[in-house]
Amino acid sequence: MTALLEAADLVRVYEVQRGLLAKPAFVRAVDGVSLAVSAGETLGIVGESGSGKSTLGRVLLGIDPAAGGQVLFSGKPMPARGTPEWRKLRAQMQLVFQDPLAALDRRLPIAEQIGEPLIIHGLVAKADVKDRVSELMAAVGLRRDQAERYPHELSGGQRQRVVIARALATEPKLLVCDEPVSALDVSIQAQVVNLLRDLQDRHGLAMVFISHDLKVVRNIADRVAVMYLGRIVEEASSEDIFVKPLHPYTQALVSSVPVPGRRLKSRIILQGEPPNPAKRPSGCAFHPRCPMAQPPCRTSIPALRTLESKRAAACLLLDRSEVPLVT
Amino acid sequence: MLSFVLSRLLRAFITVLLVMTFAFCVLRLSGDPAQILLGPDAPQEAIDAFRERWGLNDPILVQYWAYLRSLLSLDFGMSMRDKSPALQLVLERIPTTLQLTVPALILKIGIGIPAGVYAALHRESVADRGVIMLAVLGFTMPSFVIGLLLVLIFSVTLGWLPSGGQDGWIHGILPTLTMSIGGVGILARFSRSAMIEVLGQPYIRAASAKGVSWRDVVWKHALPNASVPIVTIVGFMIGSLIAGAVVVETIFAWPGIGRLLVVSVANRDLAVVQCLLLVIAGTMVLANLAVDILYGWLDPRLSRKSGVH
Amino acid sequence: MTDFIATAPMNTARPGLLKRIRTKVPFLVILSLLWLSLMILVALLTDWVRPYPVTKMDLSARLAVPGTPGHWLGTDELGRDVLSRLMQSIRVSLVIAFGATALSAVFGTTLGFLAARFRGIVEHLVLTLADFQAALPFMILALSVLAFFGSSLTLLVFLMGFYGWERYARIARGLAISAGAQGYAAAVVQLGATPARIYLKHILPNVASTLIVSMTLTFPEIILMESGLSFLGLGVQPPETSLGNMVGFGREYLTRAPWIMLAPALVVMLTTLSISLAGDWLRDRLDPTVR
Numbered sequence A: 001m002t003a004l005l006e007a008a009d010l011v012r013v014y015e016v017q018r019g020l021l022a023k024p025a026f027v028r029a030v031d032g033v034s035l036a037v038s039a040g041e042t043l044g045i046v047g048e049s050g051s052g053k054s055t056l057g058r059v060l061l062g063i064d065p066a067a068g069g070q071v072l073f074s075g076k077p078m079p080a081r082g083t084p085e086w087r088k089l090r091a092q093m094q095l096v097f098q099d100p101l102a103a104l105d106r107r108l109p110i111a112e113q114i115g116e117p118l119i120i121h122g123l124v125a126k127a128d129v130k131d132r133v134s135e136l137m138a139a140v141g142l143r144r145d146q147a148e149r150y151p152h153e154l155s156g157g158q159r160q161r162v163v164i165a166r167a168l169a170t171e172p173k174l175l176v177c178d179e180p181v182s183a184l185d186v187s188i189q190a191q192v193v194n195l196l197r198d199l200q201d202r203h204g205l206a207m208v209f210i211s212h213d214l215k216v217v218r219n220i221a222d223r224v225a226v227m228y229l230g231r232i233v234e235e236a237s238s239e240d241i242f243v244k245p246l247h248p249y250t251q252a253l254v255s256s257v258p259v260p261g262r263r264l265k266s267r268i269i270l271q272g273e274p275p276n277p278a279k280r281p282s283g284c285a286f287h288p289r290c291p292m293a294q295p296p297c298r299t300s301i302p303a304l305r306t307l308e309s310k311r312a313a314a315c316l317l318l319d320r321s322e323v324p325l326v327t
Numbered sequence B: 001m002l003s004f005v006l007s008r009l010l011r012a013f014i015t016v017l018l019v020m021t022f023a024f025c026v027l028r029l030s031g032d033p034a035q036i037l038l039g040p041d042a043p044q045e046a047i048d049a050f051r052e053r054w055g056l057n058d059p060i061l062v063q064y065w066a067y068l069r070s071l072l073s074l075d076f077g078m079s080m081r082d083k084s085p086a087l088q089l090v091l092e093r094i095p096t097t098l099q100l101t102v103p104a105l106i107l108k109i110g111i112g113i114p115a116g117v118y119a120a121l122h123r124e125s126v127a128d129r130g131v132i133m134l135a136v137l138g139f140t141m142p143s144f145v146i147g148l149l150l151v152l153i154f155s156v157t158l159g160w161l162p163s164g165g166q167d168g169w170i171h172g173i174l175p176t177l178t179m180s181i182g183g184v185g186i187l188a189r190f191s192r193s194a195m196i197e198v199l200g201q202p203y204i205r206a207a208s209a210k211g212v213s214w215r216d217v218v219w220k221h222a223l224p225n226a227s228v229p230i231v232t233i234v235g236f237m238i239g240s241l242i243a244g245a246v247v248v249e250t251i252f253a254w255p256g257i258g259r260l261l262v263v264s265v266a267n268r269d270l271a272v273v274q275c276l277l278l279v280i281a282g283t284m285v286l287a288n289l290a291v292d293i294l295y296g297w298l299d300p301r302l303s304r305k306s307g308v309h
Numbered sequence C: 001m002t003d004f005i006a007t008a009p010m011n012t013a014r015p016g017l018l019k020r021i022r023t024k025v026p027f028l029v030i031l032s033l034l035w036l037s038l039m040i041l042v043a044l045l046t047d048w049v050r051p052y053p054v055t056k057m058d059l060s061a062r063l064a065v066p067g068t069p070g071h072w073l074g075t076d077e078l079g080r081d082v083l084s085r086l087m088q089s090i091r092v093s094l095v096i097a098f099g100a101t102a103l104s105a106v107f108g109t110t111l112g113f114l115a116a117r118f119r120g121i122v123e124h125l126v127l128t129l130a131d132f133q134a135a136l137p138f139m140i141l142a143l144s145v146l147a148f149f150g151s152s153l154t155l156l157v158f159l160m161g162f163y164g165w166e167r168y169a170r171i172a173r174g175l176a177i178s179a180g181a182q183g184y185a186a187a188v189v190q191l192g193a194t195p196a197r198i199y200l201k202h203i204l205p206n207v208a209s210t211l212i213v214s215m216t217l218t219f220p221e222i223i224l225m226e227s228g229l230s231f232l233g234l235g236v237q238p239p240e241t242s243l244g245n246m247v248g249f250g251r252e253y254l255t256r257a258p259w260i261m262l263a264p265a266l267v268v269m270l271t272t273l274s275i276s277l278a279g280d281w282l283r284d285r286l287d288p289t290v291r
Helices: A053-060 A084-092 A111-122 A127-138 A157-169 A185-204 A214-220 A238-243 A248-255 B002-029 B035-040 B046-053 B060-072 B088-121 B126-140 B143-157 B167-198 B203-208 B214-239 B246-251 B257-267 B270-298 B300-305 C002-007 C015-026 C026-050 C082-118 C120-135 C138-149 C155-160 C165-180 C186-190 C194-229 C243-253 C259-286
Strands: A007-016 A027-037 A042-046 A068-073 A093-096 A173-176 A206-211 A223-228 A230-239 A305-309 A312-313
Touching: A007 A042, A007 B088, A027 A053, A027 A206, A027 A230, A042 A053, A042 A214, A053 A185, A084 A093, A084 A111, A093 B257, A093 C186, A111 A127, A111 A157, A111 C186, A127 A157, A127 C026, A157 A312, A173 A185, A185 A206, A206 A214, A214 A238, A223 A238, A223 A248, A223 B300, A223 C194, A230 A238, A230 A248, A238 A248, A312 B257, B002 C120, B002 C138, B002 C186, B088 B167, B088 B214, B088 B246, B088 B257, B088 B270, B088 C165, B088 C194, B126 B167, B126 C259, B143 B167, B143 B214, B143 B246, B143 C138, B143 C194, B143 C243, B143 C259, B167 B214, B167 B246, B203 B214, B214 B270, B246 B257, B246 C138, B246 C194, B257 B270, B270 C138, C002 C186, C026 C259, C082 C120, C082 C165, C082 C194, C082 C243, C082 C259, C120 C165, C138 C155, C138 C194, C155 C194, C165 C186, C165 C194, C194 C243, C194 C259, C243 C259
Parallel strands: A042 A206, A042 A223, A093 A173, A173 A206
Antiparallel strands: A007 A027, A007 A068, A223 A230, A230 A312, A305 A312
């Protein structure tokens, strides 16, 4: 099976300047990530802030250049950012932003913004742009009479629908959603997630869904990758992750998701500082907060290894099957 | 902090170099420097000797290098009018200009800042409105209008003060006043808005909520924070101590730097113009440098985060 | 009446246009706008409305006081009508100020956008140039250029066009970078738009209001700068006349005929004051950072 999107060993390094003459420091925001997404599939990426998940999303789309590794889209390597080929490829891959208000131009009516990709890529005759925009607006649940509204005249959920409509205008094959609902009210979140799921079913597009919120990811993703300090620490089907998390970090995350009818008694509360990519701990990056850390965790970095069918995790203890399973 | 100072020094150096380059380019673009610097009626031998001495027959880059070297050895050429070194002419005039600009600066700071701070502490009061009006007037009235109005009132109509010349301190009163009125307005307006902005900050409310007396809030919390932007503009004023008197010196026939510049421009005495340009730019750059460093000292965030984005 | 307005829904008959303007715009701003319109009208129509040709001398009526029939603002030392000369001066000064403001806005914004687009060396170059401009008082810079090249109207407009460009460049650069970093511009890049489209269709309209506000700051400063240079006799040259140049020549007759100098001085003051007042008001309305 060939994947639509394939990433191998991606590295993204930020240079942090500490003054004109000081040596710059390097922060590895994404550190050796490999993944694959097939057509029609949704991959969820979960992690805390600072885990590098948004950066990963941008590298996957070729918006940020990778310092190492390679992204293949439909089997072809990603062209360099800003080249005509790169621009052309945008019609096939789109990004949905976290903050829809910031992602929209506040001086243009929304219909014009939704139609903009069509004009940029010359996909539809100028006369037909309007019809196509109406179609798109209907598809994402916006009323026809809202076409001439400006972004600030809409609610947060409606704005995100505008962003989604714009992203879908060129009928892309891949949609990367970077925290698409975390800026929205909880009551609206479900609507937008359902909309994304419907659209995916209808158009068969592949999706990378980035979120810090496991609940949301569970609703939409087929597979989930858990990130910690720039690395994937566990990857499995959505079902397996929730029922049988293997990595201690995943276990802690899963245990914090409330389940109806069950008390949050067994919740694992992580100790220590939240991860800081500028001060990466030695060995397994998670060891300072890991409730099960052993001396070797401090020195050796665990590799992501395939454990059962179609799932993988990166923990030294798993190799010795010492991790107790949370049920 | 050291790297902060070094980076500012580097920028100052580049700026001075740019000003020199600018003077070089303009001089070359405007025609034959020998002809211009020696004047139209210079004999051919003098022009040839000049071209030889300044290497005007060399390639342009060689000339540029020689030009920079001569500037660095403080050789700015001769004034074609006085036949004396341009630098000497310029340096002679500096104290005369400072006699006007330094008292004017003291007036600006002494009146402008307290007036602005007072207005900010008593917003919407009569005093506040007065300060705003004065500030707007000072900002929009050209100094030649202020100067001529003062002459009209105090010299022509009342006959109290002399309208020009440089003969004792009494001659300095009108020019100093003219120069300070606009600056008082600008500084008052600036201090007022800086102070109002600081007074709106959460830490001021926190301090007064804690029970710190209003007097202490103003003196210990608000003023030090408001001083940061005010220092910038004062620094700019210090930088223009030498340059800021062109119009006023002309009105009052005060024989300072500004007058020298206007006369030299009118006579196309280019060696003097070029020398003035470099001396003025040099003082401005030094003042900006000092302000930048003072700024970094007043606002520790700046020096530390310089360059980090 | 007040009750009616308070309770009236938005779509019923609105109060008359004049009334709405009066309630929404402060009185001083109205006065400023009226004065500015008058100045623009004078500048446009001076060829048709001025009573005498600018250089027409009437040696029998030299230094006539204001109020003299036929010479309402008096005459100068050569018997030329001050009102006529004033009108022509307003035109010249406004033309220079408009031309220079437009030049400096276009030049500065373009450099700012280039700096934001290419970063690296281009950005350093632009910022260094801006430093250079800030290091020299503009008056000095202008004087030395005039010294080397001599004065002409075209040179003067171009020279003044360098006034304040660094302000636009800094603003345009800052806004474009911040737009490109997270906001709508990044989103449009991601849609596959070309840089030209991003800068002209998206960023420019978004920063336009801030740039216009800067123009209201630069415009009066350019008027002051030009009149200062002309006052020194190094700007607009006779027989052409401008506001500063009139003040400069009027200075000689300060004791005998102060009106020659007072009339143009008053016009300069009122015009810069009006632009500042109107500009302040405009800034409150347009600048999104205030809202």
